[in-house]
Amino acid sequence: xxxxxxxxxxxxxxxxxxxxxxxxxxxxxxxxxxxxxxxxxxxxxxxxxxxxxxxxxxxxxxxxxxxxxxxxxxxxxxxxxxxxxxxxxxxxxxxxxxxxxxxxxxxxxxxxxxxxxxxxxxxxxxxxxxxxxxxxxxxxxxxxxxxxxxxxxxxxxxxxxxxxxxxxxxxxxxxxxxxxxxxxxxxxxxxxxxxxxxxxxxxxxxxxxxxxxxxxxxxxxxxxxxxxxxxxxxxxxxxxxxxxxxxxxxxxxxxxxxxxxxxxxxxxxxxxxxxxxxxxxxxxxxxxxxxxxxxxxxxxxxxxxxxxxxxxxxxxxxxxxxxxxxxxxxxxxxxxxxxxxxxxxxxxxxxxxxxxxxxxxxxxxxxxxxxxxxxxxxxxxxxxxxxxxxxxxxxxxxxxxxxxxxxxxxxxxxxxxxxxxxxxxxxxxxxxxxxxxxxxxxxxxxxxxxxxxxxxxxxxxxxxxxxxxxxxxxxxxxxxxxxxxxxxxxxxxxxxxxxxxx
Amino acid sequence: xxxxxxxxxxxxxxxxxxxxxxxxxxxxxxxxxxxxxxxxxxxxxxxxxxxxxxxxxxxxxxxxxxxxxxxxxxxxxxxxxxxxxxxxxxxxxxxxxxxxxxxxxxxxxxxxxxxxxxxxxxxxxxxxxxxxxxxxxxxxxxxxxxxxxxxxxxxxxxxxxxxxxxxxxxxxxxxxxxxxxxxxxxxxxxxxxxxxxxxxxxxxxxxxxxxxxxxx
Numbered sequence: 001x002x003x004x005x006x007x008x009x010x011x012x013x014x015x016x017x018x019x020x021x022x023x024x025x026x027x028x029x030x031x032x033x034x035x036x037x038x039x040x041x042x043x044x045x046x047x048x049x050x051x052x053x054x055x056x057x058x059x060x061x062x063x064x065x066x067x068x069x070x071x072x073x074x075x076x077x078x079x080x081x082x083x084x085x086x087x088x089x090x091x092x093x094x095x096x097x098x099x100x101x102x103x104x105x106x107x108x109x110x111x112x113x114x115x116x117x118x119x120x121x122x123x124x125x126x127x128x129x130x131x132x133x134x135x136x137x138x139x140x141x142x143x144x145x146x147x148x149x150x151x152x153x154x155x156x157x158x159x160x161x162x163x164x165x166x167x168x169x170x171x172x173x174x175x176x177x178x179x180x181x182x183x184x185x186x187x188x189x190x191x192x193x194x195x196x197x198x199x200x201x202x203x204x205x206x207x208x209x210x211x212x213x214x215x216x217x218x219x220x221x222x223x224x225x226x227x228x229x230x231x232x233x234x235x236x237x238x239x240x241x242x243x244x245x246x247x248x249x250x251x252x253x254x255x256x257x258x259x260x261x262x263x264x265x266x267x268x269x270x271x272x273x274x275x276x277x278x279x280x281x282x283x284x285x286x287x288x289x290x291x292x293x294x295x296x297x298x299x300x301x302x303x304x305x306x307x308x309x310x311x312x313x314x315x316x317x318x319x320x321x322x323x324x325x326x327x328x329x330x331x332x333x334x335x336x337x338x339x340x341x342x343x344x345x346x347x348x349x350x351x352x353x354x355x356x357x358x359x360x361x362x363x364x365x366x367x368x369x370x371x372x373x374x375x376x377x378x379x380x381x382x383x384x385x386x387x388x389x390x391x392x393x394x395x396x397x398x399x400x401x402x403x404x405x406x407x408x409x410x411x412x413x414x415x416x417x418x419x420x421x422x423x424x425x426x427x428x429x430x431x432x433x434x435x436x437x438x439x440x441x442x443x444x445x446x447x448x449x450x451x452x453x454x455x456x457x458x459x460x461x462x463x464x465x466x467x468x469x470x471x472x473x474x475x476x477x478x479x480x481x482x483x484x485x486x487x488x489x490x491x492x493x494x495x496x497x498x499x500x501x502x
Numbered sequence: 503x504x505x506x507x508x509x510x511x512x513x514x515x516x517x518x519x520x521x522x523x524x525x526x527x528x529x530x531x532x533x534x535x536x537x538x539x540x541x542x543x544x545x546x547x548x549x550x551x552x553x554x555x556x557x558x559x560x561x562x563x564x565x566x567x568x569x570x571x572x573x574x575x576x577x578x579x580x581x582x583x584x585x586x587x588x589x590x591x592x593x594x595x596x597x598x599x600x601x602x603x604x605x606x607x608x609x610x611x612x613x614x615x616x617x618x619x620x621x622x623x624x625x626x627x628x629x630x631x632x633x634x635x636x637x638x639x640x641x642x643x644x645x646x647x648x649x650x651x652x653x654x655x656x657x658x659x660x661x662x663x664x665x666x667x668x669x670x671x672x673x674x675x676x677x678x679x680x681x682x683x684x685x686x687x688x689x690x691x692x693x694x695x696x697x698x699x700x701x702x703x704x705x706x707x708x709x710x711x712x713x714x715x716x717x718x
Contacts, residue, residue, distance in 0.1 A: 406608065408609045408612065410568050411565065429560050
């Protein structure tokens with residue numbers, strides 16, 4: 001697969017508009033300020049020239065914001081357990097794609113929900129390991145029977161069942177330590193982990209313009225360990241941020257820049273990624289919505305903003321559909337295309353729906369095909385003597401039988417070669433291409449049924465490179481030290497009534 | 503090079519769909535008076551059967567199968583006349599094949615022809631856009647075991663119904679089996695017009711022909 005980009009990135013914002021949005025973000029940081037609910041961090045900022053007003057509202061001077069932005073690396077390498085799976089993020093040269101998973105699993109065939117378990121995490125990672133189109137995994141919520149340690153348990157499953165980079169998110173700062181202990185043991189120590197970060201973590205600013213105590217504590221832990229940090233801005237359009245996209249972007253950028261100042265003051269030249277999680281808001285249901293029209297528009301801007309700020313950026317696609325249906329497929333496919341055309345460095349999503357609450361294993365092939373298609377579009381059309389194939393056209397047209405042209409291209413080496421390079425037909429049979437009667441003969445199965453068969457086959461047959469014995473030993477030690485074990489609880493449950501848990 | 507080595511080389515050349523190499527190696531085998539039955543079975547037919555199976559199972563794509571079939575056929579065409587001279591291998595049956603009038607789509611029909619030839623059937627292909635009269639006239643001349651027609655369009659498939667009637671009128675219907683195929687055709691249509699068999703695709707067409715002639 002070629003990863004070179006042939007198409008010029010579409011630019012949804014002019015240079016003047018980018019300047020205006022950026023300067024608006026700087027203005028917000030200086031004039032409106034950011035509430036920091038953590039005294040130690042407030043003091044750090046104060047010592048570095050910030051003004052602190054009532055209620056711990058911190059006003060950032062423009063020069064500090066700019067200096068810290070200069071310190072943030074433009075390019076970052078995120079590593080996999082297998083070095084061949086390392087990712088070089090930055091400057092929009094390539095969009096890496098990954099799957100995220102949530103705290104519920106949609107079960108085949110009834111499409112009912114249950115709380116996700118460690119076993120589900122293992123399956124999710126094994127599938128992620130199998131698909132070439134998946135570069136990394138993002139453990140948003142999983143292994144829920146481990147209670148507060150679920151992110152650690154998810155990471156354990158991640159390094160055991162995938163050789164790709166694992167990214168985790170947790171609202172609990174204490175969970176960072178065992179995760180990083182395991183990661184550092186696997187690469188040969190804490191200093192080595194800085195050089196080969198096989199784990200990364202994130203924390204969300206609380207919009208509008210707030211960092212809470214857990215956020216500051218988590219960023220501090222990540223700074224201590226030196227692992228790449230995603231600063232997440234989840235500004236719900238019209239709920240916790242302006243619905244108008246320019247203002248929404250300005251607030252998002254302000255939140256990222258404030259988080260970056262914290263990180264650079266705690267750990268100079270700390271690798272940060274701007275995770276611009278485009279969240280919408282549905283004004284009929286009062287729910288957070290991940291796939292409104294504005295979400296797609298915003299995604300087109302995010303890659304451009306990353307290149308403007310010269311920091312790696314990440315975006316996401318999630319469906320608001322609760323079942324794997326036409327809505328799910330449309331929202332994900334459109335989201336992937338928007339994100340990849342925009343040129344974000346990382347794009348995550350694919351198997352998550354239910355407005356960010358649900359995981360569906362049968363969505364994997366859909367994710368795979370969307371990514372392959374979007375990448376193929378970005379590669380454009382090769383025009384050269386071989387692809388023009390004039391000699392071949394001439395040769396085929398010269399075949400005459402009974403006075404009629406009788407040549408065709410199917411049995412040509414050129415077809416075999418370029419079919420694989422340009423058309424990339426799938427080798428699985430998930431997407432129907434059969435004639436009606438053949439489709440009926442095969443059981444009239446829809447996408448969901450065929451995808452389930454394929455996913456089960458992969459789970460049965462795909463073998464992941466085993467974890468080294470000393471890493472398994474380290475897992476045992478960490479579990480003992482932190483008393484990490486599954487809680488006695490039911491593994492089935494209903495969906496939360498709203499999105500407040502994310 | 504031993505007989506086994508040469509046959510293995512032919513087999514590899516077929517799987518690499520290298521027509522020129524297949525022809526050169528088969529000529530070498532003929533010159534060295536190697537058992538042609540072995541060349542035909544192990545060197546040419548078996549690899550084609552392997553590829554056909556892979557295609558049926560979705561492991562390879564049509565171009566790969568057709569390139570292999572062409573390489574195989576290049577060898578078969580060299581060996582077959584020599585074997586017929588020795589009466590070592592009789593044809594499995596004679597098939598009259600064509601695309602019906604009003605239809606210029608013949609890719610599927612051509613694939614069927616190649617696969618049938620590779621299997622050892624004698625195929626008389628009258629081409630595309632052929633009127634019913636041409637089918638009947640040729641059938642009278644060559645006395646085939648099966649008359650196979652292809653139709654891609656719902657408009658052109660009516661010709662298959664006319665062909666059934668014309669064969670009856672010419673007193674030939676009881677002497678031949680009829681096989682219908684093509685994108686516009688299905689089992690329901692076969693039943694409606696009274697054809698003997700319907701094949702969904704080229705690989706199934708070969709299976710169906712064998713079944714019709716009791717060669718399966």
